[in-house]
Amino acid sequence: MRPESRKQEIINAAAILFKEKGYSAVTMRDLAKAMGIKAASLYNHIQSKQEILSTIIIDLAEEFTTGMNQIANSDQNAIQKLQNIINLHIDVTLRNSDGLASLNNDWMHLEEENLQYFEKMRHEYEESFRNIVYKGVDKGDIKSYNIEIMVFSTLSTLRTLYLWYPKQKNIDADILKRDMMSVLLKGIV
Amino acid sequence: MRPESRKQEIINAAAILFKEKGYSAVTMRDLAKAMGIKAASLYNHIQSKQEILSTIIIDLAEEFTTGMNQIANSDQNAIQKLQNIINLHIDVTLRNSDGLASLNNDWMHLEEENLQYFEKMRHEYEESFRNIVYKGVDKGDIKSYNIEIMVFSTLSTLRTLYLWYPKQKNIDADILKRDMMSVLLKGIV
DNA sequence: GTCTATACGGAGATAGAC
DNA sequence: GTCTATCTCCGTATAGAC
Numbered sequence: 001m002r003p004e005s006r007k008q009e010i011i012n013a014a015a016i017l018f019k020e021k022g023y024s025a026v027t028m029r030d031l032a033k034a035m036g037i038k039a040a041s042l043y044n045h046i047q048s049k050q051e052i053l054s055t056i057i058i059d060l061a062e063e064f065t066t067g068m069n070q071i072a073n074s075d076q077n078a079i080q081k082l083q084n085i086i087n088l089h090i091d092v093t094l095r096n097s098d099g100l101a102s103l104n105n106d107w108m109h110l111e112e113e114n115l116q117y118f119e120k121m122r123h124e125y126e127e128s129f130r131n132i133v134y135k136g137v138d139k140g141d142i143k144s145y146n147i148e149i150m151v152f153s154t155l156s157t158l159r160t161l162y163l164w165y166p167k168q169k170n171i172d173a174d175i176l177k178r179d180m181m182s183v184l185l186k187g188i189v
Numbered sequence: 190m191r192p193e194s195r196k197q198e199i200i201n202a203a204a205i206l207f208k209e210k211g212y213s214a215v216t217m218r219d220l221a222k223a224m225g226i227k228a229a230s231l232y233n234h235i236q237s238k239q240e241i242l243s244t245i246i247i248d249l250a251e252e253f254t255t256g257m258n259q260i261a262n263s264d265q266n267a268i269q270k271l272q273n274i275i276n277l278h279i280d281v282t283l284r285n286s287d288g289l290a291s292l293n294n295d296w297m298h299l300e301e302e303n304l305q306y307f308e309k310m311r312h313e314y315e316e317s318f319r320n321i322v323y324k325g326v327d328k329g330d331i332k333s334y335n336i337e338i339m340v341f342s343t344l345s346t347l348r349t350l351y352l353w354y355p356k357q358k359n360i361d362a363d364i365l366k367r368d369m370m371s372v373l374l375k376g377i378v
Numbered sequence: 379g380t381c382t383a384t385a386c387g388g389a390g391a392t393a394g395a396c
Numbered sequence: 397g398t399c400t401a402t403c404t405c406c407g408t409a410t411a412g413a414c
Binding site: 020021022023024025079105106108109133141142143145146148149150152153154156157159160164168175176179180182183184185186187188189 | 209210211212213214268294295297298322330331332334335337338339341342343345346348349353357364365368369371372373374375376377378
Binding site for chain 1: 388389390391392393
């Protein structure tokens with residue numbers, strides 16, 4: 001791994017603590033102890049606790065937004081797009097599963113501008129996802145079950161990957177992508 | 190609705206606030222304001238903030254444990270048991286979706302004995318679920334895909350219902366049970 | 379059952395020495 | 397870049413009057 005800036009080290013350590021206890025329950029003294037320094041020293045690298053949270057969440061949200069835009073704008077069919085969305089979630093989860101805990105559970109502690117920005121991105125992400133499923137149903141690629149339940153169920157699984165993946169030992173990313181595709185698209189029966 | 194004890198009213202109000210901001214970010218002053226009284230007055234009905242959290246979580250966890258035990262010990266096949274588990278989650282979600290937020294996100298803030306008790310129940314619940322799927326695969330009722338992914342995916346969806354269900358308007362419980370079954374068992378393609 | 383007043387600790391953050 | 401010392405505010409919880 002390449003040397004990281006002190007700021008990035010703090011953010012990474014914070015993401016681990018936020019995952020374990022949530023943003024509100026982690027103190028700057030906890031974070032400082034995890035870094036082996038005193039709390040006051042953190043402020044030479046970051047402006048506030050809030051800045052740490054917003055960096056973690058906004059970076060990840062923008063990553064998902066960029067990825068989704070590429071997928072949605074491609075001229076693939078719905079099934080191929082769903083596969084790419086699954087791949088996107090798995091890739092991000094493998095790279096930053098700690099940060100995803102904040103994205104999922106602590107976004108409501110963002111402050112005004114970043115909160116609005118995040119909610120806008122999340123909403124557009126869900127709309128893109130929903131549109132892909134709707135078009136797939138229209139074309140007959142996807143079953144015409146209750147569409148909202150399909151969207152909810154699939155997104156729930158993908159969003160919760162960050163909790164499950166770290167507990168798996170030696171699971172290969174490509175195998176995970178293939179099997180996740182099978183389970184989500186073809187069901188288990 | 191029948192008249193509730195003041196303590197239960199406090200617990201219900203707390204569950205709503207915990208769902209919105211998480212246990213650690215909700216103060217006793219927030220809770221008192223939601224109840225229309227002063228923070229000190231809460232302590233005539235509850236012993237501590239921690240007691241509120243553990244009541245919410247342990248009651249729900251015991252409900253799931255009881256339900257799962259009945260299902261696991263019945264002489265149904267795996268598919269029927271899965272249907273019953275889905276029904277269990279939907280029933281609990283309809284009745285107490287606020288409390289499920291704490292169960293899912295704030296269990297780590299339980300204190301020693303209740304934390305251990307909760308973790309034991311959660312572990313046994315997952316093991317029961319896993320056993321049902323394993324036996325279903327053995328008997329050929331369930332596909333022999335990656336079993337861990339099937340268990341994870343299904344549980345993720347059921348556990349996240351509390352977030353999705355309140356946003357749906359006028360969805361009938363029986364239709365939800367039927368459609369959820371279809372999506373989880375038969376996939377979407 | 380609710381109030382006011384208050385105790386006490388710990389929160390985020392800053393100033394300034396080294 | 398990290399430290400010690402410290403500020404101010406707000407957290408949970410208690411005492412005792414009404």
